[in-house]
Amino acid sequence: GTVADALASKLGDEESEVRDAAMQALAALAPESTAAHADAIRQRLVDSEESDEMRISALGVLSQLKDAGGLTSHLSSIAECLEDDNWRVREAACEAIAELGEDAGEHAGALAEMLMDEDGDVREAACAALGALGGAAHEHVGTIAERLNDCDVE
Structure with missing residues (x-):
């Protein structure tokens, strides 16, 4: 082997x-x-x-x-980590989803919700991941704008 x-x-x-x-x-x-x-x-x-x-x-x-x-075949397992108790796991999940870019478009809504995360690093990673999703994130622009207005982005 x-x-x-x-x-x-x-x-x-x-x-x-x-x-x-x-x-x-x-x-x-x-x-x-x-x-x-x-x-x-x-x-x-x-x-x-x-x-x-x-x-x-x-x-x-x-x-x-x-x-x-x-990666694509394991996307749902990766996305489940967005709900993890540990902020580092949530951040790593955002980063993994970002690697897929538009192939992960189905998770744009979940990433938009991550913009409200209690941890600034997670919010930053979610924002970057949404950018990587390209057009898939467009339908969530209103939510994204709302979230960015609601939280402190460092």
Whole structure:
């Protein structure tokens, strides 16, 4: 097998340190190498027992897979992270959605709502993601303008 195969096999390890190290190493590989393991990476993202750091790393790895074809199929799992309790996970989800650009247009409304997030970094990431969605964000311009008037943008 490949290096990516060996690393992906460690994503299910019972030791969180091993899973974390495997995910970090996968993040350093070319997306073409990791695309075949998108399902295993997504499992770490949706596992409620997983650490926030692991889930943020998984979002980062998945966001690199756009051109390798592994991101679109996991978009709903990524979008669910917009509702996470941890602001860093919400921010990483916005950034991952931004990588998809117009392919993630169905989530423009959810991103517009993120402009009201309690955390300024999340609001900033949501704003950037909406910009990346292009035309898909147009139907939410009113909401976006309203949200920008309602909150302190740093």
